[in-house]
Amino acid sequence: MQTIRVELGARAYAIHIGEHLLSGAGLILPHLDLPKVAIVTNTTVAALYLQQLAEGLRAGGVDVISIVLEDGESYKNWATLNRIYDALIERRCDRKTTLIALGGGVVGDLAGFAAATYMRGIPFIQVPTTLLAQVDSSIGGKTGINHPLGKNMIGAFYQPRLVLADTAVLTSLPPRELSAGMAEVIKHGLIRDAAFFAWLEQNMEKLLACDPQALAHAVRRCCEIKAAVVAADERETGDRALLNFGHTFGHAIESGLGYGKWLHGEAVAAGMVMAADLSRRMGLIAPVDVDRIIALLKRARLPIAPPGIAPGLLLQLMGVDKKAEGGNLRFVLLDALGAASVRAGVPAALLQQALALAAA
Amino acid sequence: MQTIRVELGARAYAIHIGEHLLSGAGLILPHLDLPKVAIVTNTTVAALYLQQLAEGLRAGGVDVISIVLEDGESYKNWATLNRIYDALIERRCDRKTTLIALGGGVVGDLAGFAAATYMRGIPFIQVPTTLLAQVDSSIGGKTGINHPLGKNMIGAFYQPRLVLADTAVLTSLPPRELSAGMAEVIKHGLIRDAAFFAWLEQNMEKLLACDPQALAHAVRRCCEIKAAVVAADERETGDRALLNFGHTFGHAIESGLGYGKWLHGEAVAAGMVMAADLSRRMGLIAPVDVDRIIALLKRARLPIAPPGIAPGLLLQLMGVDKKAEGGNLRFVLLDALGAASVRAGVPAALLQQALALAAA
Numbered sequence: 235m236q237t238i239r240v241e242l243g244a245r246a247y248a249i250h251i252g253e254h255l256l257s258g259a260g261l262i263l264p265h266l267d268l269p270k271v272a273i274v275t276n277t278t279v280a281a282l283y284l285q286q287l288a289e290g291l292r293a294g295g296v297d298v299i300s301i302v303l304e305d306g307e308s309y310k311n312w313a314t315l316n317r318i319y320d321a322l323i324e325r326r327c328d329r330k331t332t333l334i335a336l337g338g339g340v341v342g343d344l345a346g347f348a349a350a351t352y353m354r355g356i357p358f359i360q361v362p363t364t365l366l367a368q369v370d371s372s373i374g375g376k377t378g379i380n381h382p383l384g385k386n387m388i389g390a391f392y393q394p395r396l397v398l399a400d401t402a403v404l405t406s407l408p409p410r411e412l413s414a415g416m417a418e419v420i421k422h423g424l425i426r427d428a429a430f431f432a433w434l435e436q437n438m439e440k441l442l443a444c445d446p447q448a449l450a451h452a453v454r455r456c457c458e459i460k461a462a463v464v465a466a467d468e469r470e471t472g473d474r475a476l477l478n479f480g481h482t483f484g485h486a487i488e489s490g491l492g493y494g495k496w497l498h499g500e501a502v503a504a505g506m507v508m509a510a511d512l513s514r515r516m517g518l519i520a521p522v523d524v525d526r527i528i529a530l531l532k533r534a535r536l537p538i539a540p541p542g543i544a545p546g547l548l549l550q551l552m553g554v555d556k557k558a559e560g561g562n563l564r565f566v567l568l569d570a571l572g573a574a575s576v577r578a579g580v581p582a583a584l585l586q587q588a589l590a591l592a593a594a
Numbered sequence: 595m596q597t598i599r600v601e602l603g604a605r606a607y608a609i610h611i612g613e614h615l616l617s618g619a620g621l622i623l624p625h626l627d628l629p630k631v632a633i634v635t636n637t638t639v640a641a642l643y644l645q646q647l648a649e650g651l652r653a654g655g656v657d658v659i660s661i662v663l664e665d666g667e668s669y670k671n672w673a674t675l676n677r678i679y680d681a682l683i684e685r686r687c688d689r690k691t692t693l694i695a696l697g698g699g700v701v702g703d704l705a706g707f708a709a710a711t712y713m714r715g716i717p718f719i720q721v722p723t724t725l726l727a728q729v730d731s732s733i734g735g736k737t738g739i740n741h742p743l744g745k746n747m748i749g750a751f752y753q754p755r756l757v758l759a760d761t762a763v764l765t766s767l768p769p770r771e772l773s774a775g776m777a778e779v780i781k782h783g784l785i786r787d788a789a790f791f792a793w794l795e796q797n798m799e800k801l802l803a804c805d806p807q808a809l810a811h812a813v814r815r816c817c818e819i820k821a822a823v824v825a826a827d828e829r830e831t832g833d834r835a836l837l838n839f840g841h842t843f844g845h846a847i848e849s850g851l852g853y854g855k856w857l858h859g860e861a862v863a864a865g866m867v868m869a870a871d872l873s874r875r876m877g878l879i880a881p882v883d884v885d886r887i888i889a890l891l892k893r894a895r896l897p898i899a900p901p902g903i904a905p906g907l908l909l910q911l912m913g914v915d916k917k918a919e920g921g922n923l924r925f926v927l928l929d930a931l932g933a934a935s936v937r938a939g940v941p942a943a944l945l946q947q948a949l950a951l952a953a954a
Binding site for chain 1: 680
């Protein structure tokens with residue numbers, strides 16, 4: 235097991251990474267105010283891992299209730315959140331009950347927001363079960379739900395007390411989910427660590443085959459990078475925005491295709507290609523850098539361009555209006571493989587050219 | 595104008611108290627990230643003060659949108675909160691838009707929770723227009739909504755950047771609202787400041803007549819007391835609970851009568867009598883102390899006992915079950931006029947006797 239600290243002063247916490255951490259409750263028990271937990275999960279994950287986690291906790295003397303939600307991003311809404319509140323109230327959970335999110339990004343976001351807002355905040359632990367959640371969404375305290383008018387519009391920054399990343403569970407992931415998580419893994423290398431990007435080039439096939447050592451290394455390195463970025467800028471007033479590399483394009487692609495068609499990681503992959511292409515057009519990186527990025531994404535079985543979406547629609551979905559086109563365009567761009575920065579004053583013409591990739 | 599600081603480190607803020615602070619935007623402007631604000635208020639307050647506040651801000655170059663809610667505790671729910679979200683999204687408010695709550699406790703709680711959760715938190719300013727909001731609910735960062743199964747079950751701790759308490763607006767309060775706020779004023783004296791309690795005994799009639807000097811003094815002293823308590827224990831893990839003096843009983847009374855029948859402050863007044871009576875039965879204060887409390891509440895035109903509610907029902911509404919009766923009963927009690935503490939091990943028999951007041 236390896237442990238990484240997210241240094242956030244009074245809200246600091248540990249991320250434990252290793253195989254088969256789920257079944258022993260020993261890592262969780264010291265973080266409970268009272269021996270009572272509510273596990274929030276979904277039907278898919280419950281069938282695989284709920285019993286394992288719950289039994290370990292019960293063996294440790296913990297009163298465990300479970301709240302099993304439907305599986306899917308379309309359930310990341312107020313109605314599902316309210317189901318969690320109802321269950322917490324009906325089961326007489328109070329401020330000392332710990333909420334545990336067992337699942338991927340949707341479960342973590344929903345459960346985290348429930349923990350942030352039930353009785354004005356109760357203890358919270360993340361047990362991410364997808365690669366994307368282990369390397370990205372479970373760390374850093376972003377929680378929330380979608381609003382009919384926008385994704386993640388309602389939410390809170392709320393840090394967990396502990397993140398438990400059991401890499402053994404990744405072997406049960408459908409290959410498409412594993413690849414989608416790999417997009418965020420590659421992103422961490424691109425924005426912060428050229429050596430890690432090169433390591434990914436050496437080890438992509440091992441990762442896709444769920445080689446335990448390779449997975450453990452990738453998850454650890456991503457957690458280290460994300461933990462450092464979050465510790466320096468918890469509320470995204472500065473460098474935390476670098477974690478959004480490829481996401482402005484990616485969100486527009488997700489939205490343009492209709493939510494649920496592509497996985498988030500798939501849209502981010504195609505979005506990173508656009509952002510890399512724009513970085514090249516700005517003269518920041520070389521064509522060969524873009525080629526390396528595309529090659530690695532392809533090997534990770536990720537899409538590198540969405541099926542034809544008109545550039546005009548993408549612009550609109552990115553919230554770029556006529557005024558913004560006047561010169562206020564800001565994007566996270568690459569200065570090199572392994573280094574990113576926020577750049578303002580992106581010429582509209584170059585943006586149009588990068589977007590044309592989507593129509594190709 | 596007088597200014598009190600709530601010392602909360604990076605989240606510290608000022609409470610300005612004075613007459614006619616509403617019309618000048620000068621106190622608000624320095625706290626805005628961008629010159630764009632969304633004022634959340636209700637129909638009653640909008641008719642009296644919205645124009646005044648909005649025009650001052652517009653004269654200061656601020657883009658002002660207003661969101662006018664229905665008036666009443668029954669609207670402190672998800673549906674109303676969603677109306678705020680919808681309006682913020684439709685009017686393209688982003689993370690740099692400041693939300694201003696203009697109104698009493700319900701508006702402050704709702705708007706504060708919207709500010710805490712819209713795009714994971716936007717700047718927030720409180721402009722309380724009731725006595726209760728000026729001396730209590732606008733300070734300390736408690737925000738939230740009611741859930742069908744419980745009051746204030748959903749919420750967040752979210753501090754404003756500024757509280758602007760314009761005492762001139764209190765003259766427009768219905769007498770019953772003014773009295774209800776006086777219950778919390780008296781509470782601040784009872785739990786922390788015997789001299790202030792004695793001052794209230796000297797000045798109650800002036801306060802009820804909205805004498806400007808007297809009101810300014812009472813609001814200031816309450817803000818000082820609450821600011822000190824909150825600064826020492828923001829998330830209510832210790833002494834902040836003392837602010838709940840009379841509230842465990844009060845909430846049960848509100849609930850037993852049916853919400854909306856009594857104002858919160860009225861229920862708190864009767865609840866404080868029960869808590870004082872229980873303190874006397876525990877041998878902590880003298881009968882003459884209880885008499886002084888009852889006399890002052892009466893002069894503030896507040897009820898001192900609810901119309902007959904069976905003690906058994908009150909016990910149930912207070913969440914006291916058979917197990918708790920075994921000895922784990924904890925209450926905020928008075929050690930003297932001006933000093934309170936949380937006491938465990940209250941004998942069930944004494945509690946029953948105090949509750950019998952309600953049936954009298």
